[in-house]
Amino acid sequence: MSFRCKGCHRRVSRRAQNADQDYCHRKPCQNERRQHWRSAKLRSDPDYRANQRDSQKRWLANHPGYYRDYRSRHPDYVVDNRERQKDRDRLKRDLTAMTRTGAVLAKSDACPSESEVIPVYYELLPVQSENLAKRYASKLIFHLIPISCSDIVVSRPSCKETTRGTLLGASDTARACPGPSP
Secondary structure, three states: OEEEOOOOOOEEEOOOOOOOOOOOOOHHHHHHHHHHHHHHHHHHOHHHHHHHHHHHHHHHHHOOOHHHHHHHHOHHHHHHHHHHHHHHHHHHHHHHHHHHHOOOOOOOOOOOOOOOOOOEEEEEEEOOOOOOOOOOOOOEEEEEEEOOOOOOOOOOOOHHHOOOOEEEOOOOOEEEOOOOOO
């Protein structure tokens, strides 16, 4: 019986000894299988996670100059890492500033001012997965749907009266979106 390998996506024969085989015998596929197993084990087993952390600490204690030597042997890595760190610091600083000023906070019933243009509409769909972080969390997915119309209405009676795929015309009647303007 054959199956499709999760690593290389080739169709291969299943070994009789392993009825649940998901990966073929090729080295890259086996490495991917091991990586998936290890990441799942780290997520689900606190003892394994603690053992790995302790093992890494012991190795680093036995090789105290490893990272300093690595950076001296790989100057390109140092330059790239420094640039990536600057980007991470900039992003963190921007997010902190936005959170402090309230720019990232949203009100569920807030309407934009008359001069603002809403670039997208939102469609709320139920989540099909039960793997949520909070037991009683709302099970919704937000899909961004770009508006391709150039005649976006600036003033609306209420945000809740505009639905996905419709725009309000001059006579306040809903009409279908005509598509992109030429």
